[in-house]
Amino acid sequence: MDYKEYLSLLPGPVSVPRRVMNAMLKPIIGHRSREFKELYTRLQEGLKYLFKTRNFIAILSASGTAAVEFAIANTISNGDKVLLIDTGFFSGTRASKTIEAYGGIPIHLKAPLGYAPTYDDVMKALDNHRDLKAILVVYSETSTGVLVKDLKDICIEANNRGLITIVDAVSAAGGVELMVDDWCIDLCASASQKCLAAPPGISFVSISEKIVEEVYRCKPRSLYLSLREYLEYSSSSEVPFTPSIPLFYALSEALDMLVEEGLENRIARHRIISKAFYNGLEVLGFKPLPRLEYRSPTIVAVEPPENISVDKVVSMLRDRYGILVARGMGELRDRIIRIGCMGMISSMEVFYTLQSIENTLIEFGCKIEPGSSVLEASKTLAGSLCI
Amino acid sequence: MDYKEYLSLLPGPVSVPRRVMNAMLKPIIGHRSREFKELYTRLQEGLKYLFKTRNFIAILSASGTAAVEFAIANTISNGDKVLLIDTGFFSGTRASKTIEAYGGIPIHLKAPLGYAPTYDDVMKALDNHRDLKAILVVYSETSTGVLVKDLKDICIEANNRGLITIVDAVSAAGGVELMVDDWCIDLCASASQKCLAAPPGISFVSISEKIVEEVYRCKPRSLYLSLREYLEYSSSSEVPFTPSIPLFYALSEALDMLVEEGLENRIARHRIISKAFYNGLEVLGFKPLPRLEYRSPTIVAVEPPENISVDKVVSMLRDRYGILVARGMGELRDRIIRIGCMGMISSMEVFYTLQSIENTLIEFGCKIEPGSSVLEASKTLAGSLCI
Numbered sequence A, B: 001m002d003y004k005e006y007l008s009l010l011p012g013p014v015s016v017p018r019r020v021m022n023a024m025l026k027p028i029i030g031h032r033s034r035e036f037k038e039l040y041t042r043l044q045e046g047l048k049y050l051f052k053t054r055n056f057i058a059i060l061s062a063s064g065t066a067a068v069e070f071a072i073a074n075t076i077s078n079g080d081k082v083l084l085i086d087t088g089f090f091s092g093t094r095a096s097k098t099i100e101a102y103g104g105i106p107i108h109l110k111a112p113l114g115y116a117p118t119y120d121d122v123m124k125a126l127d128n129h130r131d132l133k134a135i136l137v138v139y140s141e142t143s144t145g146v147l148v149k150d151l152k153d154i155c156i157e158a159n160n161r162g163l164i165t166i167v168d169a170v171s172a173a174g175g176v177e178l179m180v181d182d183w184c185i186d187l188c189a190s191a192s193q194k195c196l197a198a199p200p201g202i203s204f205v206s207i208s209e210k211i212v213e214e215v216y217r218c219k220p221r222s223l224y225l226s227l228r229e230y231l232e233y234s235s236s237s238e239v240p241f242t243p244s245i246p247l248f249y250a251l252s253e254a255l256d257m258l259v260e261e262g263l264e265n266r267i268a269r270h271r272i273i274s275k276a277f278y279n280g281l282e283v284l285g286f287k288p289l290p291r292l293e294y295r296s297p298t299i300v301a302v303e304p305p306e307n308i309s310v311d312k313v314v315s316m317l318r319d320r321y322g323i324l325v326a327r328g329m330g331e332l333r334d335r336i337i338r339i340g341c342m343g344m345i346s347s348m349e350v351f352y353t354l355q356s357i358e359n360t361l362i363e364f365g366c367k368i369e370p371g372s373s374v375l376e377a378s379k380t381l382a383g384s385l386c387i
Helices: A018-023 A034-051 A064-073 A090-101 A119-128 A151-160 A209-215 A227-234 A245-261 A263-283 A310-321 A347-363 A372-381 B018-023 B034-051 B064-073 B090-101 B119-128 B151-160 B209-215 B227-234 B245-261 B263-283 B310-321 B347-363 B372-381
Strands: A056-060 A081-086 A105-110 A132-138 A164-168 A187-191 A203-207 A299-303 A337-340 B056-060 B081-086 B105-110 B132-138 B164-168 B187-191 B203-207 B299-303 B337-340
Touching: A018 A245, A034 A056, A034 A187, A034 A203, A034 A245, A056 A064, A056 A227, A064 A090, A064 A164, A064 A187, A064 A203, A081 A090, A081 A119, A090 A105, A090 A132, A090 A164, A105 A119, A119 A132, A119 A151, A132 A151, A151 A164, A209 A227, A245 A263, A245 B245, A263 A299, A263 A347, A263 A372, A310 A337, A310 A347, A347 A372, B018 B245, B034 B056, B034 B187, B034 B203, B034 B245, B056 B064, B056 B227, B064 B090, B064 B164, B064 B187, B064 B203, B081 B090, B081 B119, B090 B105, B090 B132, B090 B164, B105 B119, B119 B132, B119 B151, B132 B151, B151 B164, B209 B227, B245 B263, B263 B299, B263 B347, B263 B372, B310 B337, B310 B347, B347 B372
Parallel strands: A081 A105, A081 A132, A132 A164, A164 A187, B081 B105, B081 B132, B132 B164, B164 B187
Antiparallel strands: A056 A203, A187 A203, A299 A337, B056 B203, B187 B203, B299 B337
């Protein structure tokens, strides 16, 4: 059971720096101790920096899905209508299932594949559905690499209209601009194993004052995901249930690294690195799934050249070059390849991956100009300060 | 933020062997990979061994509270009555809150402090409440150290009467006899950071065939805690949501250690070590909270001698001797001291802790026969093969 150390370019979990991994070895402490309170306080500060918020942040020992469910569980009740900006599996199927579990009614607003609904599309939907309780947006859709580029204006206007705004920023926070307070996001969820490059197992939700005030009015429908419990324990810098201590340490270290790099620098790095990936891959005949202005900088999603199967590329990258990338989900399973462009990603990973894909295509008999994708990536990266 | 390495005799999380901690450093792998499937399969085998069951086990990236909630979320609906064997905070307040979150009606069956309801008490309650849907028992109550000694007969008879049997074995599994299949336990929950001595953050629930068959009949009220999702993904040896990989590795290592020691040996070790603790502490004037036959071997709960405050003992053990023990919860906060007697606990911890308590009491002016508690513990341990 001693597995190979792959380069994980999965759409999460991504490779974790040694420094963050080692942080897990710090002593096991009690979660009602002064040491834990200090750790908790540091995490709150780091996450507020990540989200650009002054809001309270609930820190869950659970995956990103639980964080999104937390947002829904504490706001959506029987019969509440929620507008879903549906751009793939997480914003479609999964968000829908979760809303239904709490008795809510999801209303899907879809755009053609590779696009996201725009501000105007959403406003039209808001006009058509006057009885909405909330709007749920997956900012960066992990299953398609589509970014809801108008998130800011959508949330501000939805908030103006009195709606609760829920944003799933699981594969966005730390990789693309996100300003929870300025953009009027009531509940914003993310997780440890994406742009923060920490191990999976922790997720977090920022919660606006408006939601905090409302939560005592309705009956909790879960204990583990009850905002009330998190608020109550937070007053003494604690979490209500036994936290996964080693993962808290790792997240704290990962947040230190974020502060050291600077959030803006990290966002710029994700932008330029994903651009280098897309440009290099296009030279090799891969077709980007998301249209240019709808591309999330954190998930590169491409269709392989004709006659080259997704399966072949994914297996070859894994078995020969030790690189983990993912196939599509659901209907897109055999159609696209997804490359997680998150965390400590740099030009090193871009060049190594493109060279490996070039070699793979050559082996499969494709006519490739040797070095062409690497050259293209290099041109893209020329002059950039954050690679 | 480099904390002291305490000896954690908390009622969880307990100290974790270096070997288990180091297992967390294994490579981050994808949760849809063949490596993960292998890891998942090993965990299933290890946990089936722990629970003495052939049932499916849902493995959650979440705390023990979530595992108990999982059991409730998939079985209890609006108006369902659940008999609670109430012996403290977890079986009283917390179980009650969780049942109510799902619309259930908790009916508390209490015994005097230090006792648990017996088989006869429970049967009387079952006779009085003919419309129960389920019975929920916290086998070893972490807040009081009380063991429901008649668990076996209670569950078998409750099952005979058509009730769903839910057992919270969070601080019991691995430390006291527990036979999920033979005792007819439909849902049995436990967690990583107690008798298995793994880091906190993973919990698990074994689910009987009867429950699996029923689950498709009712609408899920959670996604993260939906048994359907866990069953569906289990068919390909996966979990539905991104798992906390490092903690999965650690749990696997901890289960290897359990198999190496042998479950029966570990249970015998917990029994003799807790007895040594109780006997040594009684010599020093501590009063056991649970009556003799109701003592859980995993949580030692005692009242300090007159004029010695809980606070003083807890602080002195932590600050001078580096030993973490816990105070009581709720009403018992200033009345009892709780010593977690779980995991890799041995005579070493007993002697060191008793000596430290002796010294503490002497410092506080108590008249103590030097060495008396250590001698008593030594007598208790004499001849034992598992210390």
